[in-house]
Amino acid sequence: MDIVAGLDAAVKDGVDVLSFSISATDGAQFNYDLIAIATFKAMEHGIFVSAAAGNDGPAAGSITNGAPWMLTVAAGTMDRAIRTTVRLGDGQVFDGESLFQPRNNTAGRPLPLVFPGRNGDPEARDCSTLVEAEVRGKVVLCESRSITEHVEQGQMVSAYGGAGMILMNKPAEGFTTFADAHVLPASHVSYAAGSKIAAYIKSTPRPTATITFRGTVMGSSPAPSVAFFSSRGPNKASPGILKPDITGPGMNILAAWAPSEMHPEFADDVSLPFFMESGTSMSTPHLSGIAAIIKSLHPSWSPAAIKSAIMTSSGTADHAGVPIKDEQYRRASFYSMGAGYVNPSRAVDPGLVYDLGAGEYIAYLCGLGIGDDGVKEITGRRVACAKLKAITEAELNYPSLVVKLLSHPITVRRTVTNVGKANSVYKAVVDMPRAVSVVVRPPVLRFARANEKQSFTVTVRWNGPPAVAGAEGNLKWVSSEHVVRSPIVIPPAKAAA
16 A cells, blocks of 8 residues: 555656666556555556566566556666686576676686585575584585575575585576675576586586686677566456566666665675666666656657557567577567567667557456446446447557457557658568468558658468467568557467467
8 A cells, every 4th residue: 555655746746757676566457456556546647657667587388567558667687797617617607687796807726516405304405504513614505495595595505604605597597697796705507507517517527617707798798688577477457468578677787785774684694885776677767767768768658659659669689689599598478578688779769659648558458347336346437338438458549469369360450640740651570470360451551751650450360270379570660760669469379279
């Protein structure tokens, strides 16, 4: 209730952007979601809401803050690493990360290396229980616990006399590594690297390791990628709306820090004015700032127009020009990254936008089947859905499109507004797997003036039998100056049924 009161106060204060780095919902339908209700009011007052997707990934359907009037933000990496390097006694080398970077960055002598969990004890694997005689003076391999307990694990190793720590990911965490402010020499490595280190320990009676500190390294790759913890779609409350919407920088973000007040558990060991923080709570403020820039340049734009600008200008390729990857270094799906990774320089000049207002959202809410009372709980007004033309999720004028495609083709209508130059011509370009047919009518949009609106239809059908795995692709409106890209998602057959 305090959070809702704060949101209401912000509306009364007349703010332009609300940055909501809290996962306060669990995917409940929107009329039971106090945050969705409060942010609907904000949207009606022209306030842009940027909200964290949540840190419960990589589980499917773990997304929070999924109302379509909010920008739901996933967390991605950057091409910067706070590098530490592990060298094993057999010559294998693995790169990791740690904010613990002593001034003397030269490699020390090799130290004995031990894995307390080599016999399968889960509490020993993550160094929850240690025997001092086994770890004193050694580098200790520990399996990661939660993303908030890495420093605590190092404190445990240090308390039992360990000389260093190698923190290895669990399988689901893949290649996502954290630059935490450890209290001893440490290196956080991927699951693949950790598995090889554990195998080396098992292969020799006297394993050794050296940790070398490299400082800040720019140009690490692949980047950007989606962090393992970033919550995934589909959106439980409204599966026909693609969530998350966008990915922004959310890994190892330099943040102001007050350990003695905000984090007393670190006060004795970590006395830093700045700290590395990771989460969708870090990526969300980045998008809030970008939205503020867009609002300052285009003060008349609605929250939906700003959201559209951010989504349709985003990128799906990393710095090497290949598709963005997830935490397993597999191609990231739209359910993990949303439309793509944010591109601020393009977002301020998107060319076209998909605009929306309260009326369209109300028609969409009626289409969800939550009843007149449910819609009233969200909108704060009496609504007779039977007298309105309710629309399906796919018919909402959203910058992305989820089509629950079975055996019959589906046609939806979209409307775009020209926010670029007058006398602009856009041609439709479809990028979909061969198993899917997408027809856009008309295939060319010609705008004579700024702020002119034009509509088009998109018809989606399978070219053959429906694919059980679903499909993903893009619809692009291409002009001489802009590429306006909208993701198209056909959910897996089970999800679509």
